[in-house]
Amino acid sequence: MSFALAEEIVSEATEQVAEAAEAATKRMTLDMGNNLLYAVLGYLVVFVGLTLLMAVIIIVGKIMVAKAKKPAAAPAAETAKAAVPEAPKQLAPGSAGDVKLYDTDPRDAAMIMAIVADKLQKPLNELRFVSIKEVK
Amino acid sequence: MFDSLLQLISESGFAGFFSNPDGWRNLVMIALACWLLYLGIKKQYEPLLMVGIAVGCLLANVSSVFMTSDGSLPDALYHQSLWDAFLDHSSPYYHDYGHILATGGLIDILYIGVKAGIYPCLIFMGIGAMTDFGPLISNPKSLLLGAAAQFGVFFAFFGANLLGFDAQQSASIGIIGGADGPTAILTTTKLAPELLGPIAVAAYSYMALIPMIQPPIMKALTTEKERSVKMTQLREVNKTEKILFPIIVTIFVVLLLPSTAPLIGCLMFGNLLKESGVTERLSDVAQNALMNIVTLFLGISVGATMVGSRFLQLDTIKIVVLGLIAFAFSTIGGLLVGKLMYKLSGGKINPLIGSAGVSAVPMAARVSQREGQKANPSNFLLMHAMGPNVAGVIGSAIAAGFLIKMFGG
Structure with a gap:
């Protein structure tokens, strides 16, 4: 009795798996309207996706540029204050001086x-x- | 003695060309494989993949001639029947990799990497490790050109549907317009595996032919004045930005379209290995050893799907034509948005960089550089064109993700 039940359950499950597999591999045919709709929608998705990504990258870029300017501007301001009498000239590393x-x-x-x-x-x-x- | 000689001849592959019902198709495919070898070796059309594809095609068709009376191929390297059973939901071997491993030949086993979508993703990892996204980060507007150049994908998708292909096949044909071999292979494997051979050959052939396909379109759609525009130098991108870029793109794009995760994830992982500066050895492996091994396996196993009985059909010719249309319209899409940007920027952007939005890296960018320099010898567009070029890689991955999501079941 229990063996027959188990067999029934297994065969039912097998049928369900086969149906699911068939549904998963089912091919779609599109009419003219849907065909155009999918094409336009797809192009739009790519555009919207990359436009949003562009916005994110621009924002990150602006933050980075601002951050890079800040520490550069701070020492510049300090040296401007200190260098009022006479700023000693910085030589490049390894340089023997001016020619x-x-x-x-x-x-x-x-x-x-x-x-x-x-x-x-x-x-x-x-x-x-x-x-x-x-x-x- | 004479009987033995006759038996030897009748059992040879040469006799098989005439005795086997598909023998003549195999013969044609062997000739095609030799022609592809010529293109790869002599003409150097994408030789790294073309030679592998041609040899795969050659081996599959040479061994297909030895079909026994019950339709089996005991000594073959690739068995189409095994993969038909693998895809047939009514077969006891439906999605049974164990059966392939137990009974398949060398190329059947290598083909598992294509079927499971492993090779295209690993190639993307290598591409990521080789790509400098600096030009794109310094000029994010390039992403618009990368998006515009996916026009051909959806145009060819529309056209393929009109020609009678189903939605899955149309999506696979359309993605040829993305000019990205691994993306085309991954999409086709998932949606229409029966078209893998012709689509892979069309994609790689047209990628190799970009220097011939694009220039006439570029000249037709732009004026001499537009082509001679010199663009200003790009800003310098710091290391932190380069490290953040792959992380941001992965999070953002995968959240937007989860089906892009395999391609975008691997592309950006490869790039992070390169840019982080702390995984030099891994980056080196991804862009050299791993990339070469996977290219070898991918080429030979994709080529093996070009068995005569499947390849020599009217559909193959349609795919070749639609692939060319896809490439052309992708170029047109990029150029038109490039022209729009030229107008909006007051003539500061050279529209030629738009055509580089088809991903084929770095070939498409080189074509933009060459055409720009023809119009103005002091013009250096290469770095400007690299932005849309790498944006095209991301764009085609998003397009593929969309198509897989819509038609992947």
């Missing part, structure tokens, strides 16, 4: 220094250029 240019364009000077460093096979920050003068 004096006489009748020479800074661009040409940079080129000359790079060529000299290359010819000597030495890094630029290990060389000291005192001045560069155009010979006329």
